[in-house]
Amino acid sequence: MTTHHIAQRVMVLYTGGTIGMQASANGLAPASGFEARMGEFLASQPQLQVPQWRFREMSPLIDSANMTPAYWLRLRAAIVEAIEQDGCDSVLVLHGTDTLAYSAAAMCFQLLGLPAPVVFTGSMLPAGVPDSDAWENISGALTALAQGQPHGVQLYFHGALLAPTRCAKVRSFGRNPFMALNRNGGAAKAETLPVALNYNQPRREACVGVLPLVPGINAAQLDAMLSSGIQALVLECFGSGTGPSDNPAFLASLQQAQKDGIVVVAITQCHEGGVELDVYEAGSRLRGAGVLSGGGMTREAVFGKLHALLGADLPLAEVRRLIELDLCSELA
Known part of the structure; x- marks a missing residue:
């Protein structure tokens, strides 16, 4: 039976992406200062039942089109550090949507055995612009962690939790870019892992x-x-x-x-x-x-x-x- 872990201390890892972007001379670009904006929003929503949270800004902040496997290793280290050294019991990763499914799937395999829930989310429009989905995804992901999630990695978007190894970004517009794909299963489970x-x-x-x-x-x-x-x-x-x-x-x-x-x-x-x-x-x-x-x-x-x-x-x-x-x- 899967044990659900109720989050009490969440580390929010901010990698960049549309969610925190600001206008620049060359168009939208990743921007620092998202912790204060997130804190301000959550403070304005006292009805939300969210866990305590801490914030760490990854460096550099990137458009997720620039995500690399080398960055994955730094992200992996930051997630492990949050659980093993920073006293957190779960992690929320803020990530651009273009490669979010890749990163979340990669972390499933990079974090095998991690005794904590990890949730990835992002947004299709930057926080603060009209009709943005940023705050609803952040508050929804934090609420889901507070309600209890299994150990391992999940993707949260538009009110749904998805298994990263079974989904993909299928739309470049709208509030619902990710979809669980109907793929063949039935392979034998690895009985023990190296x-x-x-x-x-x-x-x-x-x-x-x-x-x-x-x-x-x-x-x-x-x-x-x-x-x-x-x-x-x-x-x-x-x-x-x-x-x-x-x-x-x-x-x-x-x-x-x-x-x-x-x-x-x-x-x-x-x-x-x-x-x-x-x-x-x-x-x-x-x-x-x-x-x-x-x-x-x-x-x-x-x-x-x-x-x-x-x-x-x-x-x-x-x-x-x-x-x-x-x-x-x-x-x-």
Whole structure:
């Protein structure tokens, strides 16, 4: 049974994003000073039942289009510090919406075993502008934490809590940009996790590429990606996991990637469903070339998962094994 933890001391980590942006000569830009604005708003809403909160401004503040895996490691460290050193029992991350689903999914894998709830939120319009969703998302997320949430990472937006490993940003407008995707589940749960994946173990940055298949894609394009220094490649396949199986050079490049120790994982380009590499010959040939099945994983989930597995310095065989097992509901 899942235990719900009622938040009493929340650390608010502000990374930037639209929620706190102010007008600049070149358009909206991340701005400091959001703690005072947030405090002023919450003080004006005495009816809200929100926990005590502290505020930490990450540096630098960024538009989330500039988010990187290196920043993820700093964010991970800040979340762990809030729980283990600052006396907080939960964390609220304020983040721009463009890459929020990526960051929240990545933190699911980066914070395995963290004994605290972590919630990500943001807004589509800056706080203070007409019809902004900023304050409703912040107050809603804080209220949700006060009511009790399970340990682990969730995404809060427009009155709903979503599992980050199962959702994506599907709209660039309106109050409801995120949606839970109907993806295939049913993968076996990893019975035990390597100690190296625990939230309090060291991590280093990894390098992961993503390549969507399109009609006529050739081995030269694949080779350019494989030779770019990546440790893993997410191959976004057609349908249930098909690709150009009648192209010997393309398959040979995938086989060479396996020999070179590059982990290649197939996911579907479709919004719903997932990869089943053994249904069509065009998929089974990818499997024969060493491509792993990403099942129903979203791009955000598999990208974050690969970063966590590779960044934990696990043996290659262990990375390949764990990719196809469920770690935190990404394949459930």
